Amino acid sequence: MPLREKxxxxxxxxxxxxxAAVRVGIGDxxxxxxxxxxxxxxxxxxxxxxxxxxxxQWHPPExxxxxxxxxxxxDIAAMGGRPLATFLSLALPQNLPQSxxxxxxxxxxxxxxxxxxxxxxxxxxxxxxxILADIVVVGSVPKGKAILRSGAxxxxxxxVTGELGGAAATLRLLFAGHKSGPKLRVADxxxxxxxxxRVAVGEFLRQKRLASAMIDISDGLSTDxxxxxxxxxxxxxxxxxSIPFARIGKPxxxxxxxxxxxxxxxxxxxFTAPPGKSVPAQIAGVSITEIGRICREKQMLLIHGAARNxxxxxxxEHFKPR
Amino acid sequence: MPLREKxxxxxxxxxxxxxAAVRVGIGDxxxxxxxxxxxxxxxxxxxxxxxxxxxxQWHPPExxxxxxxxxxxxDIAAMGGRPLATFLSLALPQNLPQSxxxxxxxxxxxxxxxxxxxxxxxxxxxxxxxILADIVVVGSVPKGKAILRSGAxxxxxxxVTGELGGAAATLRLLFAGHKSGPKLRVADxxxxxxxxxRVAVGEFLRQKRLASAMIDISDGLSTDxxxxxxxxxxxxxxxxxSIPFARIGKPxxxxxxxxxxxxxxxxxxxFTAPPGKSVPAQIAGVSITEIGRICREKQMLLIHGAARNxxxxxxxEHFKPR
Numbered sequence: 184m185p186l187r188e189k190x191x192x193x194x195x196x197x198x199x200x201x202x203a204a205v206r207v208g209i210g211d212x213x214x215x216x217x218x219x220x221x222x223x224x225x226x227x228x229x230x231x232x233x234x235x236x237x238x239x240q241w242h243p244p245e246x247x248x249x250x251x252x253x254x255x256x257x258d259i260a261a262m263g264g265r266p267l268a269t270f271l272s273l274a275l276p277q278n279l280p281q282s283x284x285x286x287x288x289x290x291x292x293x294x295x296x297x298x299x300x301x302x303x304x305x306x307x308x309x310x311x312x313x314i315l316a317d318i319v320v321v322g323s324v325p326k327g328k329a330i331l332r333s334g335a336x337x338x339x340x341x342x343v344t345g346e347l348g349g350a351a352a353t354l355r356l357l358f359a360g361h362k363s364g365p366k367l368r369v370a371d372x373x374x375x376x377x378x379x380x381r382v383a384v385g386e387f388l389r390q391k392r393l394a395s396a397m398i399d400i401s402d403g404l405s406t407d408x409x410x411x412x413x414x415x416x417x418x419x420x421x422x423x424x425s426i427p428f429a430r431i432g433k434p435x436x437x438x439x440x441x442x443x444x445x446x447x448x449x450x451x452x453x454f455t456a457p458p459g460k461s462v463p464a465q466i467a468g469v470s471i472t473e474i475g476r477i478c479r480e481k482q483m484l485l486i487h488g489a490a491r492n493x494x495x496x497x498x499x500e501h502f503k504p505r
Numbered sequence: 506m507p508l509r510e511k512x513x514x515x516x517x518x519x520x521x522x523x524x525a526a527v528r529v530g531i532g533d534x535x536x537x538x539x540x541x542x543x544x545x546x547x548x549x550x551x552x553x554x555x556x557x558x559x560x561x562q563w564h565p566p567e568x569x570x571x572x573x574x575x576x577x578x579x580d581i582a583a584m585g586g587r588p589l590a591t592f593l594s595l596a597l598p599q600n601l602p603q604s605x606x607x608x609x610x611x612x613x614x615x616x617x618x619x620x621x622x623x624x625x626x627x628x629x630x631x632x633x634x635x636i637l638a639d640i641v642v643v644g645s646v647p648k649g650k651a652i653l654r655s656g657a658x659x660x661x662x663x664x665v666t667g668e669l670g671g672a673a674a675t676l677r678l679l680f681a682g683h684k685s686g687p688k689l690r691v692a693d694x695x696x697x698x699x700x701x702x703r704v705a706v707g708e709f710l711r712q713k714r715l716a717s718a719m720i721d722i723s724d725g726l727s728t729d730x731x732x733x734x735x736x737x738x739x740x741x742x743x744x745x746x747s748i749p750f751a752r753i754g755k756p757x758x759x760x761x762x763x764x765x766x767x768x769x770x771x772x773x774x775x776f777t778a779p780p781g782k783s784v785p786a787q788i789a790g791v792s793i794t795e796i797g798r799i800c801r802e803k804q805m806l807l808i809h810g811a812a813r814n815x816x817x818x819x820x821x822e823h824f825k826p827r
Binding site: 206207210211212213214215216217218220223224225226227228229230232233234235236257258259261262264268270271272274303304305306308309310311312313315317319321322324326327329331332333397398399414 | 528529532533534535536537538539540542545546547548549550551552554555556557558579580581583584586590592593594596625626627628630631632633634635637639641643644646648649651653654655719720721736
């Protein structure tokens with residue numbers, strides 16, 4: 184094994200804390216995880232590829248690490264699960280400075296620590312082109328209690344957590360500035376650079392049996408709502424005036440409707456509740472907003488004042504490859 | 506989501522059989538897996554990157570899919586575990602023919618079927634350069650019974666399954682022929698193109714409590730033995746005359762000592778047994794060969810006739826990036 188790869192494994196091994204769930208971790212052929220009795224294991228994998236999901240000149244390495252793990256944590260949240268351990272496959276170009284790797288791992292491990300998760304293993308390789316990361320998150324949920332995409336029924340109100348469109352509107356600013364513009368201050372655009380996986384909200388909804396279906400908004404509201412509709416065999420009506428728009432920048436401004444409707448990478452939760460359930464206005468410090476209703480007819484409508492227009496899935500805007 | 510990615514997900518979803526372990530599969534935020542009662546979950550991830558782990562002009566797509574999954578299955582075998590489900594993250598260049606993807610998936614799913622494993626999910630993305638695959642395999646093993654790298658003790662005999670060096674010696678032929686040479690017939694070089702993960706052998710050794718430590722030979726005998734020695738805090742003596750050399754090609758010839766000692770990608774198992782345990786000469790149709798002994802002094806020696814030379818870890822030969 185080349186020295187570079189060896190040193191990364193040793194670095195991760197020394198930095199990674201051993202969580203209760205990981206009985207055998209880095210340094211063996213597999214990790215061995217304890218899944219709590221009466222629980223199922225949840226598994227999700229997500230790529231973070233340079234020039235597809237991030238750009239080195241736009242994203243400080245810590246934010247790349249944070250966003251990489253957020254993608255997986257958000258999937259666990261969307262099932263109502265609890266994260267247990269993460270695994271990282273990382274391929275690096277030969278000329279990448281060691282400091283980039285260190286800062287990337289620092290951002291990733293800081294977020295993992297907040298959820299008492301261990302980095303349980305992974306793979307390291309030399310990349311033929313660009314930085315390539317694939318994150319796996321393993322979590323758990325009581326048997327048969329995961330909140331699926333397929334449980335929405337006509338009449339169920341539709342909710343979202345937090346505010347929408349902040350990540351995509353920031354991405355648009357990054358594109359507009361491209362190489363010439365000034366760098367955006369990371370702290371002024373947390374929705375894009377430090378999205379917060381809604382793990383506590385997802386778990387609360389599952390424990391209180393409040394949600395009939397759930398998904399995380401990683402591909403944009405319109406696209407992720409379409410997934411719920413497809414898996415549940417239903418349609419939906421969304422009220423444009425009800426959508427909680429994110430505010431970004433300093434001084435802050437509200438994002439546009441297109442970003443809120445179709446923008447990806449928000450990592451908020453989109454869920455439905457059986458009618459009559461009392462859904463709190465805030466859960467774990469995160470605002471919950473009703474934005475529409477599930478209906479029988481298999482189409483999505485956007486209601487804007489008196490206008491009723493078809494809402495088509497137009498999300499999932501990643502960077503185009505060079 | 507671009508059409509190309511969507512069609513791949515739908516294709517996999519329709520082809521993937523639902524195994525007993527996967528309660529929720531492709532089509533939700535996470536897969537939900539049933540881990541058998543009293544068992545731990547095993548997790549392993551492995552990259553298969555174009556021009557690092559395979560080359561399109563050398564490896565038919567079916568063999569790339571087969572080798573990709575073998576990497577993960579072999580890690581499960583090395584813990585004495587049983588595979589349950591696999592997850593595939595796949596990033597593809599825009600100009601890749603659909604037939605390549607179909608044939609890759611066919612090779613991967615054929616091997617998965619043999620182990621009654623479901624493809625439980627994954628991720629699909631556009632690749633900035635080359636085909637990028639990351640395979641995750643989740644398995645299970647009775648609690649506390651996984652065979653670790655750290656259990657070898659002085660006096661334990663050292664065994665390997667099958668024959669060594671076939672994959673690396675074939676790789677050398679591929680390099681020698683490079684672009685000009687004739688293609689190698691896949692059927693004549695199964696060790697390289699269709700390595701067999703030793704799942705049944707690993708499980709037998711665990712059930713019969715025959716192994717004190719185990720690893721799979723993915724990085725080469727010298728390097729993987731060094732891992733066992735490091736994790737167990739011991740050394741080892743290997744008898745060169747005892748090493749079972751692979752035979753490759755048609756008519757077949759025996760590989761050289763260097764390939765057998767340091768060649769990667771064999772996916773045979775390397776294990777130690779407590780002294781006095783009776784290890785069969787064959788397990789699940791695979792020959793088992795004693796090749797040396799664990800010793801107290803923390804170094805590796807190669808004994809060749811009367812000569813005793815230091816054995817250094819020199820394995821892990823992947824392709825150099827372009």
